[in-house]
Amino acid sequence: MEFKQAVQQAVMRCVRDKYADFSGRAGRAEFWYFMLAWFVVSAILGILHLHLLNMLLNLGLLIPGLAAGTRRLHDVNKSGWWQLVGLIPVVGFLLIVYxxxxxxxxxxxxxxxxxDIDDAAAMPPGAV
Known part of the structure; x- marks a missing residue:
């Protein structure tokens, strides 16, 4: 599977198929590709000074982002409520990323x- 297809599949799964689905599990590729796409689009809108559109994007993706994070934590056998640890400056963020x-x-x-999206096929060459 190509990188572009993996990102598209992850975004469609998080936005269209599981918009507010906080149950079940999400693999690494699904979560990280969704977050990558969200970050890139938000950064482009910020660079173009389209702040209102950027705000609307972030508001629209807040629920699927939280849902994807909850499902990702479920995959490592943790409750979705552990996302709140990310509110602790630096240490909380690093723990969530870990x-x-x-x-x-x-x-x-x-x-x-x-x-899930095939993690191995979606990773760049040489990545573990």
Whole structure:
């Protein structure tokens, strides 16, 4: 799977298919590609000084972003409420990034292993 297709699939899954779905699990590729796309579009709108449009984008993606984060934490066998740790300056942010980067556990209390974008095929050459 190509990088572009992986990003499109992750964005469509988070925005169209699971907009406010806080149950289940999300793999690393789904979460990180969605966040990457959100960051890039937001940065471009900021550079172009389209602040109102940027604000509307961020408001519209807040719920799917929180839902994707919750599902990602479920994949590492943690409650979605752990996202609140990210409010702690520096340490909380680093802890959340660490958890989000961890590979998912096997079947856990939040469900079976997610059917995800192929992590290995979506990664750049040489990445683990």
């Amino acid at each position: 958890w989000m980067a961890q590979p998912g556990t096997g079947p856990n209390a939040f469900g079976e292993v997610p059917v």
